[in-house]
Amino acid sequence: MMFNIQSFYEECYTGKKVDCSQVFNYIRQFQNVIIRGAAAQGAALGKRLLEEQISVTVYWDVRAKELGRIHGVPVELPFTRKFKCDETIIIHAIPNHVIMERLISEMREQGYSNIIRGDILYSACVCSYQLGDKLQANRCWQNQGECRSVVCQKANSIIKNYMHKGKGGDRIDLTYCCFIINSLCNLSCRDCVQYMPNYPINRRYNVPFEVISRDIDRFFDMVDSVGTVSVMGGETFMHPDIAKIACKFAEKENLGFVSFPTNGLYPIKPEQLEGIEDPRIIIAFGYYLHVATERQKEIYQKNVELVKKHGITYTESLSLPSWVETCTLEKRDVDEVYMTEMKQGCNLPARNLQVKNGKVHTCDKGVALYNMGIADYPTDYLDLTQNISNPELRNAFRKFDNRDFYYSCGHCEHVATSVESAIQGRKAITSRIGEN
Numbered sequence: 001m002m003f004n005i006q007s008f009y010e011e012c013y014t015g016k017k018v019d020c021s022q023v024f025n026y027i028r029q030f031q032n033v034i035i036r037g038a039a040a041q042g043a044a045l046g047k048r049l050l051e052e053q054i055s056v057t058v059y060w061d062v063r064a065k066e067l068g069r070i071h072g073v074p075v076e077l078p079f080t081r082k083f084k085c086d087e088t089i090i091i092h093a094i095p096n097h098v099i100m101e102r103l104i105s106e107m108r109e110q111g112y113s114n115i116i117r118g119d120i121l122y123s124a125c126v127c128s129y130q131l132g133d134k135l136q137a138n139r140c141w142q143n144q145g146e147c148r149s150v151v152c153q154k155a156n157s158i159i160k161n162y163m164h165k166g167k168g169g170d171r172i173d174l175t176y177c178c179f180i181i182n183s184l185c186n187l188s189c190r191d192c193v194q195y196m197p198n199y200p201i202n203r204r205y206n207v208p209f210e211v212i213s214r215d216i217d218r219f220f221d222m223v224d225s226v227g228t229v230s231v232m233g234g235e236t237f238m239h240p241d242i243a244k245i246a247c248k249f250a251e252k253e254n255l256g257f258v259s260f261p262t263n264g265l266y267p268i269k270p271e272q273l274e275g276i277e278d279p280r281i282i283i284a285f286g287y288y289l290h291v292a293t294e295r296q297k298e299i300y301q302k303n304v305e306l307v308k309k310h311g312i313t314y315t316e317s318l319s320l321p322s323w324v325e326t327c328t329l330e331k332r333d334v335d336e337v338y339m340t341e342m343k344q345g346c347n348l349p350a351r352n353l354q355v356k357n358g359k360v361h362t363c364d365k366g367v368a369l370y371n372m373g374i375a376d377y378p379t380d381y382l383d384l385t386q387n388i389s390n391p392e393l394r395n396a397f398r399k400f401d402n403r404d405f406y407y408s409c410g411h412c413e414h415v416a417t418s419v420e421s422a423i424q425g426r427k428a429i430t431s432r433i434g435e436n
């Protein structure tokens, strides 16, 4: 049976209801159906296939021993048995996009060429959201890891559609962006992407709520839509006005989710959660317990309980991730060609813009260089406080966003070294303006 998988994916991305009978028939024709990944997404897909009377031959998962069987189907270590490649289809159900490409090429190298992306299949045949619906964080985020909403193209199409008319000219739809609300932290992680331990003492502060509120208004007037906003620091909960900030974001129609990441080790006060009711808001607890003191571990448990009690959607990262080593921010002896190549090959999500204190910065390097006082490149940020009309601001944004390069890119290095997460310490970085 001929089946065009690419057009199936494209259809799923639109957010419209997809007729899955063809994809099910396609899967049915294979002798062996393997689901790679037996965690939440794989298990949900296995259950759905069962409802269609499609029998799954085996799950492949590195935790095979611990998992045993899922819905009666055995879980084996990947590649334990060799199946006839042309009679086998593999559904790749590990929704981690950082390692996805590598895992898929590994299967191809073993000769398996019939592979379906589990996350996309899931969006078509398990997820019931459709264009016109309002997404809720407790479905897209807090479902034991069935989805990764930030990279879900269906979710992004649904969110874009909240503002389907657009605001004039080329649309400005961002998948993701950050609002940086402070430069204070209770930890000192050497490879913090925001370089918090390196901030000079006089540059450590909470951005006042009034400034954040003004920036939210101006920014959301300017863009057509944003998929996910991360509100972060530093340690987000060291800002006293979290509840007010969350309620301010809740006024905006043109956003999908607002996530408040936290290391979980700083005590959350009940008043910081009071009045947070919008179903698009999530508190995301990171994994820092391996560097926590006994006292901090208790604080973590209390924080989770408090968030639960307030009925706010939350996620907990329960595994020990590795981090990528940060670069030194040193100004390199490079030319525009280098900076252009750096920007074009930038491995950050296409739009990792960072809003802080009235300015939209290029990325975490850009926001650090400016706010730590290392460099001030006026082309590398957009001033949200300038006295121009909204259409003019939209044009200024497009120009800023489409620059061939940023001078910040001349301080940047795409480091690929993985390091242990949250190592405590202080990185030796370049000096500040006026220092030797």
Ligand code: SF4
Binding pocket: 122, 123, 127, 128, 129, 135, 139, 140, 141, 146, 147, 148, 149, 152, 154, 155
């Ligand atoms: S992230 Fe949300 S929209 Fe996307 S598949 Fe999951 S539940 Fe559906």
Ligand code: SF4
Binding pocket: 342, 343, 346, 347, 348, 362, 363, 364, 365, 366, 406, 408, 409, 410, 412, 413
């Ligand atoms: S400085 Fe340039 S290359 Fe580096 S992360 Fe930012 S945009 Fe990307």
